[in-house]
Amino acid sequence: MDGMDIGSKGVVRVVVTGAAGQIGYSLVPLIAGGKMLGPGVKVELRLVEIPPAMGALEGVKMELEDCAFPLLDKVVCTSDAAEAFVDVDICILVGAFPRKAGMERKDLLAKNAAIFKAQGEALNSVASPNVKVVVVGNPANTNALILSTFAPNVPKSNITALTRLDHNRLKAMVALKLDKNVTYVDGAVIWGNHSATQFPDVLNCKVDGISDPIREAVGGEAYLRDELIPKIQKRGAAIIAARGLSSAMSAANAICDHMNDWLHGTGDKYVSMAVFADGSYGISEGIVYSMPVRTMKGGSYEIVQGLTVDAFSQEYMKATEAELRAEREDALSIL
Numbered sequence: 476m477d478g479m480d481i482g483s484k485g486v487v488r489v490v491v492t493g494a495a496g497q498i499g500y501s502l503v504p505l506i507a508g509g510k511m512l513g514p515g516v517k518v519e520l521r522l523v524e525i526p527p528a529m530g531a532l533e534g535v536k537m538e539l540e541d542c543a544f545p546l547l548d549k550v551v552c553t554s555d556a557a558e559a560f561v562d563v564d565i566c567i568l569v570g571a572f573p574r575k576a577g578m579e580r581k582d583l584l585a586k587n588a589a590i591f592k593a594q595g596e597a598l599n600s601v602a603s604p605n606v607k608v609v610v611v612g613n614p615a616n617t618n619a620l621i622l623s624t625f626a627p628n629v630p631k632s633n634i635t636a637l638t639r640l641d642h643n644r645l646k647a648m649v650a651l652k653l654d655k656n657v658t659y660v661d662g663a664v665i666w667g668n669h670s671a672t673q674f675p676d677v678l679n680c681k682v683d684g685i686s687d688p689i690r691e692a693v694g695g696e697a698y699l700r701d702e703l704i705p706k707i708q709k710r711g712a713a714i715i716a717a718r719g720l721s722s723a724m725s726a727a728n729a730i731c732d733h734m735n736d737w738l739h740g741t742g743d744k745y746v747s748m749a750v751f752a753d754g755s756y757g758i759s760e761g762i763v764y765s766m767p768v769r770t771m772k773g774g775s776y777e778i779v780q781g782l783t784v785d786a787f788s789q790e791y792m793k794a795t796e797a798e799l800r801a802e803r804e805d806a807l808s809i810l
């Protein structure tokens with residue numbers, strides 16, 4: 476992947492689609508405040524919405540101005556994705572049609588496939604091949620796959636989907652279970668789809684001050700299978716049940732973590748990102764699958780090799796892979 480020296484850019488151009496929605500409202504102040512790009516980096520925000528939401532988006536712009544963020548160079552509002560994508564550095568694709576009562580998974584895919592096909596075509600015609608994309612709108616992994624299919628000029632390695640929220644959830648739950656601060660927990664992995672089939676894996680976790688294997692320390696296989704894994708797989712649904720709305724604050728925070736690590740590098744650590752499968756860990760090409768990823772300063776990354784995967788892990792990893800392949804088939808039949 477071509478690098479991006481974030482520090483050398485005068486102003487970094489960032490697109491957020493769905494910017495008048497819930498996540499958008501939590502996300503844009505974090506970006507304008509410097510949490511995503513880092514201290515001292517100026518940003519031009521290009522906010523994209525559908526025409527009926529342009530009035531609300533103007534309100535978001537007014538509030539951004541009223542925050543008087545020192546790093547915010549400019550705010551542009553548009554309902555034309557192609558206009559927003561010209562020479563953009565970072566693209567955060569949040570805008571999507573939310574799942575309504577009675578909607579099947581395939582109905583959601585059909586609605587959103589059209590959005591990500593159109594945005595892929597727009598990216599392909601006007602964006603720089605160096606643009607870095609994270610897809611957040613659900614079904615995020617398959618939307619990223621659709622986007623890439625229609626944006627062949629953008630290298631596949633520059634198109635990712637967000638599983639950092641799941642990663643952060645896993646890290647936080649392990650910390651809570653072991654009564655440690657989150658900073659003590661390292662090496663968590665989310666494998667597969669950002670959905671209820673994802674595999675939150677603690678086998679490779681290390682926690683400062685805990686010498687036992689973490690799988691045992693947190694309660695062994697039975698606890699993982701019956702409690703921890705389902706809790707993380709269903710965390711999004713639990714938040715919807717509790718708030719009547721899907722996660723927004725934590726999603727916005729995770730988007731900043733994802734991009735910040737991608738741009739600035741994880742050093743000797745790794746994080747979870749949904750990226751194009753390349754055969755690593757037996758997951759063959761053709762789907763966007765969450766993997767342990769080490770990022771390098773400047774914006775390149777590699778899938779971390781050699782992590783421990785046993786029969787317990789394999790069972791979950793194959794199940795989430797099967798779901799992603801089925802989503803891919805559905806998407807291909809729709810498009």
Ligand SMILES: NC(=O)c1ccc[n+]([C@@H]2O[C@H](COP(=O)([O-])OP(=O)(O)OC[C@H]3O[C@@H](n4cnc5c(N)ncnc54)[C@H](O)[C@@H]3O)[C@@H](O)[C@H]2O)c1
Pocket residue numbers: 492493494495496497498499523524525528569570571572573590610611612613614615637638639640641669721722723726
């Ligand atoms: N990957 C993750 O970790 C994660 C976490 C939470 C939510 N999500 C998903 O993120 C998406 C957004 O969630 P939200 O709570 O902000 O929803 P929301 O309904 O509050 O906001 C979505 C916004 O997108 C806009 N939009 C729809 N189609 C658009 C298009 N073609 N172009 C530009 N904007 C468009 C809508 O007008 C709306 O303002 C949903 O799909 C949700 O399921 C993903």
Ligand SMILES: O=C(O)CC[C@H](O)C(=O)O
Pocket residue numbers: 574613640710711712714721722
């Ligand atoms: O389940 C949904 O429809 C959205 C859940 C969201 O992606 C989350 O993980 O919080």
